[in-house]
Amino acid sequence: MVLTPDFATRPVISFQHVWKRYETGTEALRDINLVVPEGDFMFLVGPSGAGKSTMVRLLIREEKPTKGKIFVDGVELGRMKRRQLPFYRRRIGLVFQDFKLLPNLTVYENVAFALRVHGEPDALIKTRVAEAVDTVGLAGKEETYPANLSGGEQQRVAIARALVHAPKMIIADEPTGNLDPATAWEIMQLFLRINARGATVVMATHNREIVDLLRRRVVAIDAGQIARDDKSGRYHDDASKSQVRAR
Amino acid sequence: MMMLRNLKFALDSAWQSFWRNLAVSLAAVVSITLILILAGLNLLVGHAFSQVLDGFRAKVSEMSINIADDTPLSTVYAFRDKLAGDPRVVSVKFVTKDEALAQFLADPNNAELTQQIVGNPLDAKLSVRVRNLSDVTAIDTMARQWPGVDPTDPTNYQGNFVTRMLQLSQWLGIAGVGLMTMLVIVSVVIVMNTIRTAVYHRRKEIEVMKLVGATEWFVRGPFVIEGVMTGLIAAAIALSMLVIAYEPAVSRFSADITFIPLSYDPSFISSLARDLMLGGAMLGALGSYIGVRRYVRL
Numbered sequence: 001m002v003l004t005p006d007f008a009t010r011p012v013i014s015f016q017h018v019w020k021r022y023e024t025g026t027e028a029l030r031d032i033n034l035v036v037p038e039g040d041f042m043f044l045v046g047p048s049g050a051g052k053s054t055m056v057r058l059l060i061r062e063e064k065p066t067k068g069k070i071f072v073d074g075v076e077l078g079r080m081k082r083r084q085l086p087f088y089r090r091r092i093g094l095v096f097q098d099f100k101l102l103p104n105l106t107v108y109e110n111v112a113f114a115l116r117v118h119g120e121p122d123a124l125i126k127t128r129v130a131e132a133v134d135t136v137g138l139a140g141k142e143e144t145y146p147a148n149l150s151g152g153e154q155q156r157v158a159i160a161r162a163l164v165h166a167p168k169m170i171i172a173d174e175p176t177g178n179l180d181p182a183t184a185w186e187i188m189q190l191f192l193r194i195n196a197r198g199a200t201v202v203m204a205t206h207n208r209e210i211v212d213l214l215r216r217r218v219v220a221i222d223a224g225q226i227a228r229d230d231k232s233g234r235y236h237d238d239a240s241k242s243q244v245r246a247r
Numbered sequence: 248m249m250m251l252r253n254l255k256f257a258l259d260s261a262w263q264s265f266w267r268n269l270a271v272s273l274a275a276v277v278s279i280t281l282i283l284i285l286a287g288l289n290l291l292v293g294h295a296f297s298q299v300l301d302g303f304r305a306k307v308s309e310m311s312i313n314i315a316d317d318t319p320l321s322t323v324y325a326f327r328d329k330l331a332g333d334p335r336v337v338s339v340k341f342v343t344k345d346e347a348l349a350q351f352l353a354d355p356n357n358a359e360l361t362q363q364i365v366g367n368p369l370d371a372k373l374s375v376r377v378r379n380l381s382d383v384t385a386i387d388t389m390a391r392q393w394p395g396v397d398p399t400d401p402t403n404y405q406g407n408f409v410t411r412m413l414q415l416s417q418w419l420g421i422a423g424v425g426l427m428t429m430l431v432i433v434s435v436v437i438v439m440n441t442i443r444t445a446v447y448h449r450r451k452e453i454e455v456m457k458l459v460g461a462t463e464w465f466v467r468g469p470f471v472i473e474g475v476m477t478g479l480i481a482a483a484i485a486l487s488m489l490v491i492a493y494e495p496a497v498s499r500f501s502a503d504i505t506f507i508p509l510s511y512d513p514s515f516i517s518s519l520a521r522d523l524m525l526g527g528a529m530l531g532a533l534g535s536y537i538g539v540r541r542y543v544r545l
Contacts, residue, residue, distance in 0.1 A: 060458070082463075083462070083463075086457075086460045086461055086462045086463075086465075087460065088460075089457075089458065089459065089460035090459070090460035094458050094459075100451070100454065100455050100458065101455075102451065102452055102455060113455065113456075113459065114459040114460070116252075116256055117456055117459050117460060117461040117465060118459075118460060119249040119252050119253050119465075120252075121248070121252065161459070
C-alpha cells in the first residue's frame, strides 16, 4: 500500500525562516521554510554541499539554527535544553549511509541496543527486537555479527534499530548510498512499508532512479535554499514543469 | 528498576572495556599502585612520627622545680597544693633531697659522676606533669616567681626540644600535604588519559548511544565505573604490599635505631585501608569524569 501525502494533516516538522551559518563562515542554509505533515514521505535531494546534511543535522539536533525556528512534533528544537535532547531522539528513528552498527554486537544486540539505552526491561526488549528483526526480513540471523552480513543486510539491521522503539518519524541520510541498485530498491520497499504503517519518513538521497520511480514528495535544495518542492516529483527538475527555481 | 538496569549496563560495559584495553588498563593500575604506595608510605611515616612524638611528649611534659635548701617545708607544701589545684597540672610530687640523690645514683648514665659526688649537692624538687606541652612555660614563670625556688637553677624541662619537635612535625605535615597533592594530580592525569584511550576505542559506540537517545550520564557511567575499578584494584594491590612490608620494616628499623621509640601498630592498618581504598576510588572517579566529560557532551 502506498500512502499519498496529505498536506492537510497535522505538520510534524516545520522549518520557519531557518538560516544556518557555520563558525567557518559557510552559509549552509538560507531562509528555509518547509512543512512536513504527519505520515509524509519526503525526499531531500540536491548536489553535494547543497545543505541536505545540514538539514538532517538540524532535525536530529546535532546543530542549532543560526536564525529561525524548527518545530518537530510541537517542540522547538532551538530552545530545547541539553538534558531534554536524549528524550527527543528517542522519539525519532535514524538511518545513516554507513549503518553505524556496533561490530562487536550481534544483530539482536545491535537492535536491542537502542532499547537498552532507554533502560527498557529485558522482556519488552525481546518482543520488540523480534518484531523489528522480522519486519526487516532478518529473522533467523539474530546471532550473526555485522561483519558476516551483506551491505543490504547491515542496513536492514540499522533500520530495525531505528524502528524498534516505534518512532513517529524516521530520518534517513543517504540510506542507499553504499548499496547496489537491487539492494537499494529492497531497502526502499522497507521504508515504504514503514511509512505505510503511519511513520513520517524524511530521506536525504542522491539516488535518482529511486526518487524518479517512487514519485513522492521531492524537496530540492540548492546552495542552501529550497529550489523546488514537488508533491510527486522527480530527482531533476522537469523541463516541461515550471517550478520555482532559485537560480 | 530502570536505575538498576542502567547500573548493570554500566558495570558490564566497564568490565568489558577494562579487559578489552587490558594493556592500557594494566599500565594505569601499575602507575596508580605505585602512586598509592607512595601515598600509603607517606601516611605510615606520618603515623610513625606522631607515635614517636607522643612518646617524647609524655616524657617532656614533665618538669621539675628546684627548691632552695633553706625553704621551710610548709612553704613547699603550700606551693605544691597550689600547683595540684591548677587545672593545667596533671600531678605534682614532692621529691626530697635524699630521694633526688637516690634517683640520680640509680641512673646508670650517671655512673661516672656518682664517684665524684661529695655529700648531696642536689636540690629537693617538685616534679610536675602538665596536661599540655604549651602550659610548660606558664608553669615555669609561676615557679620562678615563687620565693622557695632555687635562684641559681630554678627549673628543668626540655622546652626547646619540644618546640623543635612540634615545628618539625608541622613542616613534615606541610611537606606531606604537598607530596599528596602532587600524587593526586599525577594519578588523576593518568586515569584521565587511560579513560580517554577507552573513549577513543569506543567512540563509535558513544556516537550510536547519543544518536539513539542515551543520556549523558548513561554514556559517562561506564567510564566513571571503569576509573573507579582501576583505582580500587590499584588501592587493593598497594594496600596488600604495604601491609606485608609494614611489620618487618618497623622491626628492622627499631632494631637498628633504638633511641627512636617506633612500634608496629596493627590498628592503623584499618584506617590506612579505608584511606587508600577511598582515595583510589575517588582518584579513579575524578580522573575518568574529567577524561570523559568533553567527549560525551550531547
